[in-house]
Amino acid sequence: MLWRSRLEFRKHVLPNGLEIVAECNAEAHSTALGFFVQAGSRDESDDVAGVSHFLEHMVFKGTPTRSADDVNREFDAMGANNNAFTSEEHTVYYASVLPEYQTDALRLLGDMMRPALREEDFDTEKQVIIEEIRMYEDQPPFGADDKIKAAYFGRHPLARSVLGTVDSITGLKVEAMRNYFERRYSPANMSLVATGRVDFDALVNTTAEVCGQWRPYPTGRELTEATGESGLRCLHKPSATLEYVLQLSSGPAAADPRRHAAKILATVLGDDSGSRLYWELVDSGLAEQASLSHYDYQGVGLFMTYMTCEAEAAAENLERIAKIYRAAETTGIAPAELAQAKSKIKSRVVLSSERPRGRLFNVGGNWLQRHVYRTIDEDLRAFDAVTVDDVAGLLAEFPLSRAMVMAVGPLAEM
Secondary structure (H helix, E strand, C coil): CCHHHHCEEEEEECCCCCEEEEEECCCCCCEEEEEEECCCHHHCCHHHCCHHHHHHHHHCCECCCCEHHHHHHHHHHHCCEEEEEECCCCEEEEEEECHHHHHHHHHHHHHHCCCCCCHHHHHHHHHHHHHHHHHHHHCCCCCHHHHHHHHHHCCCHHHCCCCCCHHHHHHCCHHHHHHHHHHHCCHHHEEEEEEECCCHHHHHHHHHHHHCCCCCCCCCCCCCCCCCCCEEEEEECCCCCCEEEEEEEEECCCCCCCHHHHHHHHHHHHCCCCCHHHHHHHCCCCCCEEEEEEEEECCEEEEEEEEEECHHHHHHHHHHHHHHHHHHHHHCCCHHHHHHHHHHHHHHHHHHCCCHHHHHHHHHHHHHHHCCCCCHHHHHHHHHCCCHHHHHHHHHHCCCCCCEEEEEECCCCC
16 A cells, blocks of 8 residues: 555644644545644642643633634534543544635634633533543443552552542642643644645644744653552442453553554454454353453553453453463464454554544654654554564563453452
8 A cells, every 4th residue: 555655744843842743635635633732641640630631621611712602613614523532641632624624723723722711611610520520430330440540550640530530620729720731731742733635834824823922831741660560459339230340461652662563462362353352252142341452651551451241250251361361471372363453453544544533643643652753554564564473572571461450340359
């Protein structure tokens, strides 16, 4: 596949440090653009836990020149597909539009990046966030993801919940949010990313006009080493009808080239169809869900196993998972499994890249995590290059059998 023949990567940096990166595709029929901010739960302190996600909500509450209704109406008038999300490491605000609305969308998104942060909006939205946290705790899988990360990471910043806690959000003051915003939304800590049919010169000119006066503030991210804990913990939820079991173990981080082998291993062992976990647990009816995924953060990587089943089957199913992982560590994976996993992953890479919005998250994510631009061909070649020996070496360094396990559901103990 010769994707690069029709894709052009361009970059520009404003004097205040804001980076503008774009993958321009003259054959595309839409334009996607977004502000990628290095602000997530790992950048917070315990007293402001959840402020990154809370701030994401506040950005949509208006600016000094636009109300919240103005923001919504202008996106609607463009026919935009827009949204935002917050993770442990990033907050992203994006819109997909027809190419003729590139400038309008950029002006609106750029204005949103300097929100009003009005105290009355803050007080109202605080209650929305608190209800969201309570809902997350009350519905399956009852915050299991946050709980196992807290147990696994201990005092590491990645242990913090993206949502925060009821106590941290209740105690948060608007001035603390404003101070956090000033540091983390500094132009040098953000990137404007665009993909699809992009007029790059117009993109740069409009960005300079809208964002060029943003004041830079010193900021950064401390990448502390994580030593994952192991063990088994049960959280008793008598109201649950199923047992929800999560398992975390160490894996390659975002800058580690072995992350490609990790994605292949997760596909062989725990893809949602045709994997070892699927055939052993799901197809047989022993579990409703069973999967393995790899997550790569800056300086830290994780394998996460997720399984749901009847409570009385949970212990035996955990042992079945352990046997599958021990077998992989002992004998590796078969060439046929490797080939099938490569086909699955490469198909997903290509299919997700056919729309500019899919490329936006790929280009933007690579830029924030590794500060590199990767073509589709480069991603495909990286997966093609993985061998069964690479996967065996990965398992020797990152054994899945050494893990933290969290069970949430009817069982008081396991």
